[in-house]
Amino acid sequence: MKAKQSEILETIKSKNLNYQQKHHILANIAERIVDPMEVLHYTTEEMQTIENSMICDLNEGYGVYRPRYIVPDYAVFSEKGCKYLELEPPTDIDELLDGLLILYSHVPSITSFPVFVGQLDQLIEPFITNEDEDYIKIKRFLNHIDKTVPDSFCHGNIGPKATRAGALILKAVMALKNPTPNLTIKYNQDITEREFARLAVKAALLAAKPSFSNDLGYIKDVGEHGIVSCYNALPIGGGAYTLLRLRLGTIAKSCDSREGLIKEALPYLSKTMFSMMDKRIQFIVEESNFFESSFLEKEGFINSENFTAMFAIVGLAEAVNHILEIENKDEKFGQSDDGDKIAHEILSTLEQAVNNHKAPYCERTNNHYLLHAQVGASLSQADKENTPAHRIPVGDEPILPLHLTQSAQFHQYFPSGVGDLFAFDQTYLNNLDAVVDIIEGAFNQGYRYITTYLQDSDLIRVTGYLVKRSEVEKARANEVVLRNTAMLGMGTDDNANVFNRRTRT
Amino acid sequence: MYLTEGQERKSMEIQEITLPVNEIIPFSNVDGRGNRTSIFVQGCNLNCVYCHNPETIKLPCEETQETNYTIKELLSIIKKYGPYIRGITVSGGEATLYSTYLTQLFGEVKKLGLTCYIDTNGLFNLEKMEALIPITDKFLFDIKGINNLEKVTRKKQVNSFDNLEYLLKLNKVEEVRTVCINEYIDLESTVKEVSMRLRKYDDVIYKLIRVHHRGLTLNQKELVQGFVPSTKEMVHLENLAKSIGVKNVMSIF
Ligand code: SF4
Numbered sequence: 139m140k141a142k143q144s145e146i147l148e149t150i151k152s153k154n155l156n157y158q159q160k161h162h163i164l165a166n167i168a169e170r171i172v173d174p175m176e177v178l179h180y181t182t183e184e185m186q187t188i189e190n191s192m193i194c195d196l197n198e199g200y201g202v203y204r205p206r207y208i209v210p211d212y213a214v215f216s217e218k219g220c221k222y223l224e225l226e227p228p229t230d231i232d233e234l235l236d237g238l239l240i241l242y243s244h245v246p247s248i249t250s251f252p253v254f255v256g257q258l259d260q261l262i263e264p265f266i267t268n269e270d271e272d273y274i275k276i277k278r279f280l281n282h283i284d285k286t287v288p289d290s291f292c293h294g295n296i297g298p299k300a301t302r303a304g305a306l307i308l309k310a311v312m313a314l315k316n317p318t319p320n321l322t323i324k325y326n327q328d329i330t331e332r333e334f335a336r337l338a339v340k341a342a343l344l345a346a347k348p349s350f351s352n353d354l355g356y357i358k359d360v361g362e363h364g365i366v367s368c369y370n371a372l373p374i375g376g377g378a379y380t381l382l383r384l385r386l387g388t389i390a391k392s393c394d395s396r397e398g399l400i401k402e403a404l405p406y407l408s409k410t411m412f413s414m415m416d417k418r419i420q421f422i423v424e425e426s427n428f429f430e431s432s433f434l435e436k437e438g439f440i441n442s443e444n445f446t447a448m449f450a451i452v453g454l455a456e457a458v459n460h461i462l463e464i465e466n467k468d469e470k471f472g473q474s475d476d477g478d479k480i481a482h483e484i485l486s487t488l489e490q491a492v493n494n495h496k497a498p499y500c501e502r503t504n505n506h507y508l509l510h511a512q513v514g515a516s517l518s519q520a521d522k523e524n525t526p527a528h529r530i531p532v533g534d535e536p537i538l539p540l541h542l543t544q545s546a547q548f549h550q551y552f553p554s555g556v557g558d559l560f561a562f563d564q565t566y567l568n569n570l571d572a573v574v575d576i577i578e579g580a581f582n583q584g585y586r587y588i589t590t591y592l593q594d595s596d597l598i599r600v601t602g603y604l605v606k607r608s609e610v611e612k613a614r615a616n617e618v619v620l621r622n623t624a625m626l627g628m629g630t631d632d633n634a635n636v637f638n639r640r641t642r643t
Numbered sequence: 644m645y646l647t648e649g650q651e652r653k654s655m656e657i658q659e660i661t662l663p664v665n666e667i668i669p670f671s672n673v674d675g676r677g678n679r680t681s682i683f684v685q686g687c688n689l690n691c692v693y694c695h696n697p698e699t700i701k702l703p704c705e706e707t708q709e710t711n712y713t714i715k716e717l718l719s720i721i722k723k724y725g726p727y728i729r730g731i732t733v734s735g736g737e738a739t740l741y742s743t744y745l746t747q748l749f750g751e752v753k754k755l756g757l758t759c760y761i762d763t764n765g766l767f768n769l770e771k772m773e774a775l776i777p778i779t780d781k782f783l784f785d786i787k788g789i790n791n792l793e794k795v796t797r798k799k800q801v802n803s804f805d806n807l808e809y810l811l812k813l814n815k816v817e818e819v820r821t822v823c824i825n826e827y828i829d830l831e832s833t834v835k836e837v838s839m840r841l842r843k844y845d846d847v848i849y850k851l852i853r854v855h856h857r858g859l860t861l862n863q864k865e866l867v868q869g870f871v872p873s874t875k876e877m878v879h880l881e882n883l884a885k886s887i888g889v890k891n892v893m894s895i896f
Binding site for chain 2: 539542573582
């Protein structure tokens with residue numbers, strides 16, 4: 139959305155934002171105050187789709203001067219150090235962790251914080267010499283990230299192979315119970331050792347991380363990748379220029395027939411969104427001089443050829459429910475075979491559109507954008523009517539096995555990321571294998587990504603990121619909080635009641 | 644080939660026999676290792692004072708509220724959960740009352756690549772289990788106690804240790820459980836007796852479950868109240884089992 143000048147003073151005077159948060163918001167306002175029609179050459183029709191909330195640009199702004207998500211290949215640092223930052227290649231774990239922390243503060247993103255901190259276990263493993271001492275260092279390192287990257291869209295990876303470093307990271311995660319960095323274990327039934335899987339499940343239950351990604355599935359679609367931000371799978375040494383999303387619920391409600399949605403609205407809005415994405419990318423690559431001026435590009439941490447962009451959706455549930463209603467079917471998405479059929483029709487229409495559009499500067503993904511199931515944010519009233527991604531609205535969920543089967547069928551559409559999350563009860567701690575069974579079962583059914591946590595823990599997963607319930611309560615009481623995601627969590631809970639997700643017992 | 648009338652009736656019976664089921668829990672993490680679908684049958688040959696599913700005790704009659712499933716019907720439910728589970732556990736009531744049905748069901752479930760467990764109170768006639776035992780992967784075996792069993796189970800019965808011993812030798816036991824209730828049974832001797840038998844079997848879990856009154860009927864509560872072992876007593880029992888050499892002991896409160 140275009141910014142209003144009044145937002146500037148409002149931000150400056152805010153009582154519940156800290157200095158850094160104000161700083162970021164002011165910068166964002168600046169990006170949104172420039173005229174998209176002038177800078178990016180958006181058309182009136184394009185502007186209209188933003189104003190009527192059918193397309194959401196997630197407040198990315200119009201003076202785009204860096205890619206949305208950057209996924210550096212930090213292995214470059216282990217090998218060559220960093221000339222720009224005058225860092226020699228690390229010779230021990232201290233130099234490695236210290237160097238990484240320095241690097242992180244120079245990795246831009248849409249949030250200004252790094253959304254990817256690396257394949258941590260692989261980076262650290264060669265430097266492990268004394269597990270007891272190294273554990274303390276790793277724990278301090280992770281805690282440092284939590285306090286200096288107060289934004290839960292920051293993500294590290296471990297796996298698929300078990301390593302000493304991986305086990306120490308999991309141990310530290312359980313001890314710290316911090317929201318940041320978020321963590322994913324790249325999981326491969328044939329490679330990930332069972333014992334390591336159980337340890338990961340234990341951490342997931344006690345500290346709401348790591349999540350589990352289907353490594354084979356993503357390698358097939360994206361190649362060498364990192365899981366970043368919420369759960370986005372993006373090429374290593376690259377990233378995503380931009381992410382815009384279609385609010386399918388809002389779009390469907392403007393249609394009075396299934397035909398109208400599938401044959402007219404979706405093709406038109408996809409085309410409009412493609413055009414906006416194309417323009418944004420062209421601006422970043424051709425005019426912002428980001429790649430020319432970044433040491434990350436110069437020194438090989440990233441390569442502009444590894445960038446792609448994400449064509450995202452939210453509100454599949456509402457779109458389907460609207461069509462079911464028009465067709466006089468007294469059923470709801472999540473518990474309706476007809477509903478699933480409509481959902482497939484919507485998603486395959488979009489899939490086809492994406493495959494037919496030639497995307498600029500996206501060689502890495504065959505000149506196409508990647509479909510993405512975005513988990514949402516609370517940026518406008520319209521978000522209340524658009525359940526995250528392809529998910530079933532809280533309250534309409536079927537029992538767990540049926541829920542898994544229902545959602546598994548849609549994961550295929552989203553190569554750059556999709557995920558479901560399930561809250562479990564305490565008893566699973568006594569039978570970690572039961573959770574591993576569920577995860578492996580889900581992957582065998584086509585799942586790409588699955589997250590679990592304990593329903594009653596303080597740390598809870600909102601959509602893709604983590605917040606502390608206690609911080610959200612502080613934010614509700616208008617107190618200043620460290621992490622801006624606590625505010626987003628509050629908004630999302632208000633919209634979607636996510637704190638009351640069905641517990642799986 | 645023509646079947647005689649008798650044979651024909653028998654083959655039809657086989658197809659049509661049903662299992663009285665009180666409840667199906669799609670995902671269970673307490674009925675054996677991993678994630679399992681638990682099927683609770685209606686009907687039990689005992690009537691334990693602390694029974695947590697007292698509604699499953701009565702054998703099917705007009706007042707009970709079970710659903711009768713043919714093998715085909717039950718299989719179609721199991722298939723839905725199949726991708727996420729390691730197998731099924733038939734529990735009760737008392738599963739072994741339905742050994743003919745279960746033998747057939749398990750034959751079919753195995754074809755799906757799933758394992759089949761039985762949760763039993765141990766009071767069954769080995770002869771009647773001849774066909775079922777080989778096709779059952781593991782048993783979860785309840786040992787009620789060593790003495791005074793009429794007091795706990797309110798039925799006259801024979802000791803089930805022989806059955807346990809038999810299954811242990813076949814390597815068919817995954818866990819043994821004892822609900823710990825003071826005075827009704829001699830807890831120490833029971834734990835000792837079980838532990839002596841389990842110590843040779845490293846993989847078998849021994850669960851000591853403290854009796855509790857959550858979820859019991861009023862009448863049951865009265866019978867149980869005052870006989871709940873203290874945490875200290877539970878720890879003592881756990882240590883006792885360990886000292887005899889049981890590798891996997893778990894107290895459940
Ligand atoms: S054996 Fe089990 S099901 Fe039967 S009465 Fe005793 S506790 Fe209840």
